Each structure stands twice: as structure tokens, then as C-alpha cells.
Amino acid sequence: MIAPDLRLLVPAAACWLAVWLAAPWRPGWQIGAALGLGAGAVAGCWRGLALAAVVALLAAGAGLASSGLRAWARTSNPVAQLAAVGADVDVRLQVTGDPLVRDGTAHGRAYHLVIVPAQARALASDDGRAWRLRQPVLVLADDSAWSTLQPSQSVTAAGRLAPPRSGDDVAAVLDARGPPVHADGPSLVQRAAGHVRVGLRHAAAALPGQRAALLPALVDGDTAGLSATTEAEFRATGLTHLVAVSGENLAIVTGVVVGATRRLRLAPRAAAAVTLAAIVAFVVVARPSPSVLRAAVMGGIGAFGLVGGQRRRALGGLSAAVLLLVLADPGLAARPGFALSVLASLGLLVLAPGAAAVLARRLPAWLAAALAVPLAAQIACSPVIAAIGGGLSLTAVPANLLAAPAVAPATLLGVAAAVCAPLSSGVARAAAWCAAWPCAWLLGVAHEGSRVPASIVPWPSGAGGALLLAALTVPLLVAGRRAILRS
Numbered sequence: 001m002i003a004p005d006l007r008l009l010v011p012a013a014a015c016w017l018a019v020w021l022a023a024p025w026r027p028g029w030q031i032g033a034a035l036g037l038g039a040g041a042v043a044g045c046w047r048g049l050a051l052a053a054v055v056a057l058l059a060a061g062a063g064l065a066s067s068g069l070r071a072w073a074r075t076s077n078p079v080a081q082l083a084a085v086g087a088d089v090d091v092r093l094q095v096t097g098d099p100l101v102r103d104g105t106a107h108g109r110a111y112h113l114v115i116v117p118a119q120a121r122a123l124a125s126d127d128g129r130a131w132r133l134r135q136p137v138l139v140l141a142d143d144s145a146w147s148t149l150q151p152s153q154s155v156t157a158a159g160r161l162a163p164p165r166s167g168d169d170v171a172a173v174l175d176a177r178g179p180p181v182h183a184d185g186p187s188l189v190q191r192a193a194g195h196v197r198v199g200l201r202h203a204a205a206a207l208p209g210q211r212a213a214l215l216p217a218l219v220d221g222d223t224a225g226l227s228a229t230t231e232a233e234f235r236a237t238g239l240t241h242l243v244a245v246s247g248e249n250l251a252i253v254t255g256v257v258v259g260a261t262r263r264l265r266l267a268p269r270a271a272a273a274v275t276l277a278a279i280v281a282f283v284v285v286a287r288p289s290p291s292v293l294r295a296a297v298m299g300g301i302g303a304f305g306l307v308g309g310q311r312r313r314a315l316g317g318l319s320a321a322v323l324l325l326v327l328a329d330p331g332l333a334a335r336p337g338f339a340l341s342v343l344a345s346l347g348l349l350v351l352a353p354g355a356a357a358v359l360a361r362r363l364p365a366w367l368a369a370a371l372a373v374p375l376a377a378q379i380a381c382s383p384v385i386a387a388i389g390g391g392l393s394l395t396a397v398p399a400n401l402l403a404a405p406a407v408a409p410a411t412l413l414g415v416a417a418a419v420c421a422p423l424s425s426g427v428a429r430a431a432a433w434c435a436a437w438p439c440a441w442l443l444g445v446a447h448e449g450s451r452v453p454a455s456i457v458p459w460p461s462g463a464g465g466a467l468l469l470a471a472l473t474v475p476l477l478v479a480g481r482r483a484i485l486r487s
Helices: 009-021 027-046 051-075 078-084 144-148 188-204 211-220 228-236 247-263 268-286 290-308 311-328 330-334 336-359 365-387 396-420 425-450 462-486
Strands: 088-095 100-106 109-125 130-141 154-162 172-184
Touching: 009 051, 009 311, 009 330, 027 051, 051 311, 051 330, 078 109, 078 130, 078 154, 078 172, 088 130, 088 172, 109 144, 109 172, 144 172, 188 211, 188 268, 188 396, 188 425, 211 268, 211 396, 211 425, 228 425, 247 268, 247 396, 268 290, 268 396, 311 330, 311 336, 336 365, 365 396, 365 462, 396 425
Parallel strands: 130 172
Antiparallel strands: 088 109, 088 154, 100 109, 109 130, 154 172
């Protein structure tokens, strides 16, 4: 077995961990800590500290510097200053993500809320001052017209600015008044992505119950139709990763494509071109937002590493991607979706091969391989699940094992429905109908698994809970491996 390349793993982990832990800090504290780590790296170099430790200090310092500078720019601009006094403004926005609709009841009154991530491009206050800028904002509106917007679309709106919650990666929150005024339509790529997503939603609409909502969630992360009960069941059984756009989704698609190119014996360049086309198609279906592009990078590296047997190179590439992405967008370090995507890929690359080899000493090879994948993914993702308050699921490994045979068929049939939807609604509905059966199986696994008594072990949430679980997991893994090998 080829040993994985861990040289980039240490600085990537150091950078990510430092930015995550320092996310609540003030910008000045982050920049000060970055300078301290940089000085520590220089002193360590002077005193002969190991090169890996010096590089880790430099990577952590660079991450904190990037995070601090971005936080300073986000809090020291006209949008943040006007938000601090609750100013009324007219603003030109560019939508950066899909609107999220929330309906419910609070204090005995029903509400309809549309949440739109956007970037403020121009701003005018009531006193006649105007600015041109680029600052992230979160729009809160009660007009349904906001829910029809697509990423990259430009609109103008009026409303009142308010400060964001602590830890939010935006300069302000805009409480919008009335509907948006359309300035420009979405880009060609986003229009195509919107047609595909809507086509998939329509193709799945005829499916019974929550199957209609689960299929879009599996394919492009569109969880708007999932009920709170279904989301809770998936979370309780450790299946949350299935309804988030992650490297696993893309690994399934690219794995099938790479396998097909090998069966057809295509030349390396032709095979690479076909695989790249599949990745681009996936990005279009799931929208080329920063989170989806990140998943494409992670999934693409993981898929090529697993299918091509280049785990050593794949781990180095995954580590480099994490390091560059956190430096470019430090806000990713605190997002659970980012962590689940990275850790799931890391578990498949690092833990799964060894787990399969160890389990094969006691179990048949096929069963050992089948158990190793969900076991590795669950072990790798458990600290994040604990951090967001999910507790420790005792049913996660068997639930993932039972769900595994249905994930690929549901995902691939859903992708087929999405791709065919703009061309033939009948073919798309037929593919969605076929996908209904594996979706029903996944829903059944989540439902039955969540009913197991004491399936969730309470665990401290937040960064402390995640670090505690990670600290306990490593020695337990080492001890378990030694016990199996000695027996």
C-alpha cells in the first residue's frame, strides 16, 4: 500500500483550525495573533524547530491574517457603519445564492420569510450620500417576489440596514420593503442552471410524499422541500451528508464516468475531457456558487484519487485545495457543509483503505470493504456533527451501510432527470419515477434508524465538543487497530 503524502495535510489543518477557532474574535485580535504566529515561526526556524512545525505556524498565521483583514474590511465600510445606526437606504444588489423560503408561526402569528444572500454594489442613504462598493449582505423580505431571484441577477431595493449576528460572514442585514426592482437578468450559465434545477423539481413533483423533496436534495442540495421531520431523521441517523452538495455526490458521478471511459478504452486525453465535462455538468446542475465549486474541487480530487488509485497524490491535492480555499475565503472554515465535504473525502482517502485491511482479518473482504466506507466517513465527520449539536449517532454506521446501495442509483437517476428535463419532460419524469424507489429506501432507513431507542448519545456542542471528540477518537482508533491485529 502506498503511504499517503501528509506534507500538505499538516499546514492545511493548522490553517483551517486556526481560522475556525478565531472566527468569533475581533479583527485586531486575529491580525495580532497572525503576527505572533509569524514571529514564532521565525524564532522556531532560528532555533532549529522541525520544518513541519514552522510551516504549520506560517499557514495558521496566514489564515488568521486573511480572516482578520477580511473581517476588518467587512466591519469598516459604509454598509456596516449605516447598519450600526439602523439607516434607511436604497441599494443595488447582486444575488449570490438561491433564496431560502421559511414559513412558520411565531408568537401565535404566521410568517413568510425569504432569505437572500447578496452583494451590495451601490448604496444611497436618506441624507443624499452614495457609495459604490462590494460588500456581502443578507436580505430578509416578506414579499414572495424575492423567492424567484436567481444567482448573478442584479436588483434594486429599499429597506433598513441592521448589524448581522455575531459570526455571520456579512457586513449587514437588509430588512427589505416591498418587492425587488429587476435591473439585470441572470447570466447565461445561471439561467441554464436554473432551468435544469426547475426541471428536476418538476420531474420529481409527481413522486409521493417526501420522495419528491429528497431527489432534488440528493442531486443539487435543494432542501427547500424537505420537512423538518425528515431533516431530523437524516440527522439522527448520520445521513445528513446525503442531502448536502459534497464531494461524495460528485465522486459518484465522476466515478461512473471514469469507469465508462475505461470500459470504452478511451485515450487518456479523451477520458480526461469526458470526465471534465461531467464535472462541469454537475456544477451547472448544482449551480456554480462558491460552495458548489468547492465541492467540485473536493469531489473531483477524491474521485480521481479513488478511481485512479492515486491516493497519495489525491491527499496532497485535497490538502492544497483546503489550504487555498480557506486562505481565499476564511468564512468557509466555520461552515459545516465545508467541513463535512472535506472530512468525508479525507476519511475515504485516509481511513477507509486501512479500515478495510484491518476488518478483512476478521470478515470477508467484500463485507470489510462495505463496512469501511461508512465507518471511515462517520468517524471523520463525527466531530463536526457533534459541534453543530447533532450528538453522537450510534446508528450512523449501520444506517450508512444500509443506505449505500441506494445512494448511487438515486443520485445518477436524479442527474439523468435533471439533464433530460430541458429536452424531454417525459424522459425526465421516467428517470425521476425510477429514482423514487431508492429514495423510498433512503427515507425508510432514516425513519427506522431514528426510532432506535437511545440512538443519539448527548455530546457537548461547539468547538470544544468537536475537539474533545477528535482527541478521543485518535487513540481509540489506534488501540482498536492494534487489538484487531494482535488477535
